[in-house]
Amino acid sequence: MSEIDVEAVEEIDAPTGVDAPEYVLYGGKGGVGKTTCAAATALASARDGTATLVVSTDPAHSLSDTLGTAIPAEPTRIREDAPLYAAEIDPEAAVGEGPFGMDADLGGLEQLLGGEEANPMAGSMPGSDEAAAMKLLLEYMDDERFDRVIIDTAPTGHTLRLLELPETMDSMLGKILTLRERLSGVLDGLGGMFGGENEQAAGMDEAGMEDLQAMRERIEHLRSVLQDPAKTDFRIVMVPEELSVMESERLLDRLDAFGVPAGTIVVNRVLQDLDDVVEADVPADYVGPNHDDCEFCARRWSVQQDALARSQELFRGHDVARVPLLAEEVQGEELLRIVAACLD
Secondary structure (H helix, E strand, O other): OOOOOOOOEOOOOOOOOOOOOOEEEEEOOOOOOHHHHHHHHHHHHHHOOOOEEEEEOOOOOOHHHHHOOOOOOOOEEOOOOOOEEEEEOOHHHHOOOOOOOOOOOHHHHHHHOOHHHHOOOHHHOOOHHHHHHHHHHHHHOOOOOOOEEEEEOOOHHHHHHHHHHHHHHHHHHHHHHHHHHHHHHHHHHOOOOOOOHHHHHOOOOHHHHHHHHHHHHHHHHHHHHHOOOOOEEEEEEEOOOHHHHHHHHHHHHHHHHOOOOOOEEEEEEEOOOHHHOEOOOOOOOOOOOOOOOOHHHHHHHHHHHHHHHHHHHHOOOOEEEEEEOOOOOOOOHHHHHHHHHHHO
8 A cells, every 4th residue: 555645744833823714614523623623723823913713613512621721602812822712602592682693583583484384494494503603603704803713613414504504594585575575566556455464474574674684684794705715714624534534525515515615624633643744843752653563553544544545536626634643632732732733
């Protein structure tokens, strides 16, 4: 089996600037290391003096553990020596006033659209974590406190539903607006003999329509940001296993279908020596895989090489970052700096 070429990054203590746009979303299957990557990128970004917000929208939060500090539900500065802000979102609380900052919640929107049975969109309405992520993106993208926002997203299936929502709602809201205009003309032509009750019963009062128009504009704004490679990079995180490669390929196809740029593929937990990936002195207590004397390591590395070769072909044209499997759980600044160096 041929070795896979790896281009090592220059050094762990290289300049801390992060080569990333304003919005970075880490997505992928659950348990592949999205939180670690998000925390590492956020820390490196803030160390460069960039006001950075890292947000976890995954209900199974681990951002606090990774960064080694308690993180509240609202964006809060968590470092004195760097402009690093963080938030772990309680999904249910985040959607308490409606996922788009409107007065109506998702249930009100479903009622407006005709109820679950009459509304073909009802089955694709988001759960609380997806709605929270959407709401936060809308809120934070124009927040002047932050120069960069990094999102640790929910697992793949949830993320895809989140990305489907703008397109679905935009289509449905357009149909509602068109229907309202037609009904309004009919009612006007009948001389108002039905009064205003029918229009109100249909959920088409002026205040409600203004809310819908405002929601639609915000959705279009969000979608334009997500589709702009100068502003957004959706980074797919995977591990070097066949099932993870397949999952990541499907995610990439779906992102492409929605026009969301996925510029970076992160292959995490690779059984490879750190000094093969990072050109610098490794920590004194570093323990790497032993492919010569450890049969388990050798076999796992063989399996990983097959997955790496497949991913290298599938993701040609994308930036592929490789993060070695570390013997210790990645917590605290020292190990996050190593991960950040591999990602940059």
